[in-house]
Amino acid sequence: MTGAYKAIGKALALKLSKQNYKLVVSSRREQALLDVKNECSHPENREVLPFDLAEYFKIKGNLKTLMGLKLICFRFTE
Numbered sequence: 001m002t003g004a005y006k007a008i009g010k011a012l013a014l015k016l017s018k019q020n021y022k023l024v025v026s027s028r029r030e031q032a033l034l035d036v037k038n039e040c041s042h043p044e045n046r047e048v049l050p051f052d053l054a055e056y057f058k059i060k061g062n063l064k065t066l067m068g069l070k071l072i073c074f075r076f077t078e
Helices: 007-018 031-040 053-068
Strands: 024-026 047-048
Touching: 007 024, 007 031, 031 047, 047 053
Parallel strands: 024 047
Antiparallel strands: none
């Protein structure tokens, strides 16, 4: 989940964590992501992946294999 450190992305991450989804939260701001991870239910089941979405195509192969997840990318702009 990109943009998960604030606003809609953070709210969605927290909601999905309560339903015990496996989450990979992402943005460019690593410390903010760690804070969100720690606010989630079962933070041990959450992963933090700091990166810039503009770099997605360079690393998408690694992302697809991470935790065996199907990826759905959302982009929330400010």
